[in-house]
Amino acid sequence: MTQRRFDNPKIVLLDPGIASCTYEKELFEENGYHFDVFEGEKDDYETKLKMATDAVGILIRFTEINDAFLEQTPHLKAVARYGVGYDNIDLDACTRHGVRCSNVRGYGNHSVSDHALALMLSCMRMLKAGNENIYSQFSAPPAEDIPEIHQQVLGIIGLGRIGSTLAQKATPLFKKVIAYDPFISDKKFEELGVKKASLEELFETANIISIHCNLTDDSRHLIDEKAFERMEQRPIIANTARGEIIDEEALMGALENDKIHSAGLDVFKTEIPHELSKELINHPKVMATGHYAWYSDRAQKELQKRTADNLLAMLQDKNPDDCLNPF
Known part of the structure; x- marks a missing residue:
C-alpha cells in the first residue's frame, strides 16, 4: 500500500441529486478546503473524472x-459515500492506492424499515389496483386474496441494523417473525424475539419476505427462479435493499405464473429502471417506488452530516467508525 501525498486541498461532490449541500460546503471551507460540486449528467464519467483529477477527497x-479511476486521481486520499451500500467502490483497489473509504451505517434504520412495512401493507391491501379501479369498481375489493397482517409469517433476509429495526416493529403486528442471517449470533435472534431459520425454511413458511441484506457476489440473484419455486405460501416480496438481489426475469415469471401474491419494490437492476424493470413497475401486482426508502427529513440530515464528517476525519488521517478500510 502506497500512502498518497496531496498538495491541492480540493473536495468534489461527484453525484448530483442532493437538494442542498450547505453543511458540506461550510464544513470543508472552514477547514481550509475548496469545495466543488459536479452539476452535469449522472453518467458523464469523463467530466466527473476531470473534476476529480486534482481532488484530495x-x-x-x-x-x-x-x-x-484511482490511476487518474493521484492526489486522492479519501472517498466518502452517501449511504450504506458500497458495491460501487473497489475497496481492495482503494487500499492499494492508499485511499480510505467510508459509508454511513445506521442512519436509515427507521426510514427504510418504515418503507418496507409500507410496501408490504400496500401489497396486502392491493392499494395500487384499488386506486386504479376506484371508479369502475367502487366499494368492491380489487382482489379476493387480501390477507390480514396478524395471520402472516414475516420472513426477513438480513438481520443487520435495518432488518433488526424492522423485526422490532413487526413482532407485535405479525403472527410470527422469522429471519435468515448466517452472520448474526443466536443471542441477537433471541433478544429480538425472532426465530432463526434457514433460507429454505424461510422460503417455505413465510407469507411475506422482506429483503435487507447487502449486495455481494453471494447475494446477487439470491432470489431466483429456484427460490420462487420453493416459496410454498405464495408470498409477498418486499425489496428495499439492492435490486440485483432479485433476478428480475424470475420475478416477472413468478408474478405471471401466480407463484407469489405481489411485490413491493424500491430498488431495481439499474438505478434508473430500464426495459424489464419498467414492465415490473407497470405490473398490476407490483407496488413500486423510486429508491427513496432511505429518506426521511431526519435521515437526510444525518446522512449528509456524517458523510461529510467522515470525509474530513479521513483527510486528517483518522479512521471514523464508518471507515471501510482503516489503516
Whole structure:
C-alpha cells in the first residue's frame, strides 16, 4: 500500500441529486478546503473524472471507484459515500492506492424499515389496483386474496441494523417473525424475539419476505427462479435493499405464473429502471417506488452530516467508525 501525498486541498461532490449541500460546503471551507460540486449528467464519467483529477477527497453516491479511476486521481486520499451500500467502490483497489473509504451505517434504520412495512401493507391491501379501479369498481375489493397482517409469517433476509429495526416493529403486528442471517449470533435472534431459520425454511413458511441484506457476489440473484419455486405460501416480496438481489426475469415469471401474491419494490437492476424493470413497475401486482426508502427529513440530515464528517476525519488521517478500510 502506497500512502498518497496531496498538495491541492480540493473536495468534489461527484453525484448530483442532493437538494442542498450547505453543511458540506461550510464544513470543508472552514477547514481550509475548496469545495466543488459536479452539476452535469449522472453518467458523464469523463467530466466527473476531470473534476476529480486534482481532488484530495470526493463525495459520491453511485460513481464507480476502481483502479482505472484511482490511476487518474493521484492526489486522492479519501472517498466518502452517501449511504450504506458500497458495491460501487473497489475497496481492495482503494487500499492499494492508499485511499480510505467510508459509508454511513445506521442512519436509515427507521426510514427504510418504515418503507418496507409500507410496501408490504400496500401489497396486502392491493392499494395500487384499488386506486386504479376506484371508479369502475367502487366499494368492491380489487382482489379476493387480501390477507390480514396478524395471520402472516414475516420472513426477513438480513438481520443487520435495518432488518433488526424492522423485526422490532413487526413482532407485535405479525403472527410470527422469522429471519435468515448466517452472520448474526443466536443471542441477537433471541433478544429480538425472532426465530432463526434457514433460507429454505424461510422460503417455505413465510407469507411475506422482506429483503435487507447487502449486495455481494453471494447475494446477487439470491432470489431466483429456484427460490420462487420453493416459496410454498405464495408470498409477498418486499425489496428495499439492492435490486440485483432479485433476478428480475424470475420475478416477472413468478408474478405471471401466480407463484407469489405481489411485490413491493424500491430498488431495481439499474438505478434508473430500464426495459424489464419498467414492465415490473407497470405490473398490476407490483407496488413500486423510486429508491427513496432511505429518506426521511431526519435521515437526510444525518446522512449528509456524517458523510461529510467522515470525509474530513479521513483527510486528517483518522479512521471514523464508518471507515471501510482503516489503516
